[in-house]
Amino acid sequence: MRVLVACEYSGIVRDCFASLGHDAMSCDLLPTESDGPHYQGNVIDIINLGWDLMIAHPPCTYLSVSGMHWTVRGLRDPQLTEDALNFVRSLMDAPIKRICIENPVSIISSRIRKSDQVIHPYQFGHDASKSTCLWLKNLPLLRPTQFVEPLGTWKDLDQKGVLITALLVGSIVEGVDYGTDDIELEIDQLDEEPEAFNKRFYAAVDEVEAQALSIWNDTHGCDVCQAHWVEEGFGDGTLDGAVPVWKDCPDCQGHGTVI
Numbered sequence: 001m002r003v004l005v006a007c008e009y010s011g012i013v014r015d016c017f018a019s020l021g022h023d024a025m026s027c028d029l030l031p032t033e034s035d036g037p038h039y040q041g042n043v044i045d046i047i048n049l050g051w052d053l054m055i056a057h058p059p060c061t062y063l064s065v066s067g068m069h070w071t072v073r074g075l076r077d078p079q080l081t082e083d084a085l086n087f088v089r090s091l092m093d094a095p096i097k098r099i100c101i102e103n104p105v106s107i108i109s110s111r112i113r114k115s116d117q118v119i120h121p122y123q124f125g126h127d128a129s130k131s132t133c134l135w136l137k138n139l140p141l142l143r144p145t146q147f148v149e150p151l152g153t154w155k156d157l158d159q160k161g162v163l164i165t166a167l168l169v170g171s172i173v174e175g176v177d178y179g180t181d182d183i184e185l186e187i188d189q190l191d192e193e194p195e196a197f198n199k200r201f202y203a204a205v206d207e208v209e210a211q212a213l214s215i216w217n218d219t220h221g222c223d224v225c226q227a228h229w230v231e232e233g234f235g236d237g238t239l240d241g242a243v244p245v246w247k248d249c250p251d252c253q254g255h256g257t258v259i
């Protein structure tokens with residue numbers, strides 16, 4: 001297969017495909033760190049060259065949930081996030097039969113589409129726990145190859161003699177002076193397997209995210225949203241003093257605005 005590994009300068013994924021007999025090339029704005037077929041430049045320049053498979057690792061700086069607080073606090077130009085999303089869209093829409101896009105937990109899920117799979121390094125022989133999302137086109141889900149004990153988890157801490165009995169999962173919502181409810185997760189360190197705890201933890205995170213989104217949608221409407229509600233006959237267009245987001249708003253596109 002002709003494999004394009006986009007946004008890769010290390011050559012690691014490229015060399016894995018090459019070692020399996022594929023015609024693989026990496027591409028990055030940076031030069032490659034290890035000798036091998038590499039295009040140094042914009043991947044968009046070469047995306048139409050008839051690849052059978054593309055694996056892409058686009059930059060997450062302006063997309064990852066952990067970095068978005070800079071943007072929503074107004075400390076970073078929101079256009080950077082829009083540009084990063086448009087780059088991901090160009091990768092997803094590339095005329096390539098099989099595509100895998102990799103990114104941490106990011107707003108790609110809420111702004112473009114939910115990922116198809118979330119994996120962790122500890123499912124593949126590395127002792128790290130990091131939610132890594134995959135957006136797949138015509139590709140099967142990755143199958144874990146080797147489970148190892150992730151470092152820094154409750155089990156690891158337990159071995160160091162630190163007893164953790166519960167975790168609180170919750171979130172603030174920017175611009176309003178209240179946040180989601182806290183969900184308390186009791187931890188049964190002696191009997192529960194890490195995978196089972198992870199499942200409960202991410203179910204709680206999903207619940208918090210859904211609640212945070214609902215609060216955002218109730219409170220972060222823009223001026224055009226407000227004018228719409230006034231036109232619809234809802235008084236001054238506010239609800240409990242806040243403007244709800246109009247999902248068809250031509251101005252904020254139904255995403256609301258930072259307040």
Ligand SMILES: C[S@@+](CC[C@H](N)C(=O)[O-])C[C@H]1O[C@@H](n2cnc3c(N)ncnc32)[C@H](O)[C@@H]1O
Nearest residue numbers: 007008009010028029030041042043057058059
């Ligand atoms: C998160 S890093 C991925 C690194 C990769 N995992 C590796 O092992 O090399 C994202 C990379 O995307 C590259 N990049 C950003 N925009 C690009 C573009 N338009 N075309 C090609 N590469 C791009 C950056 O230079 C950066 O090295």
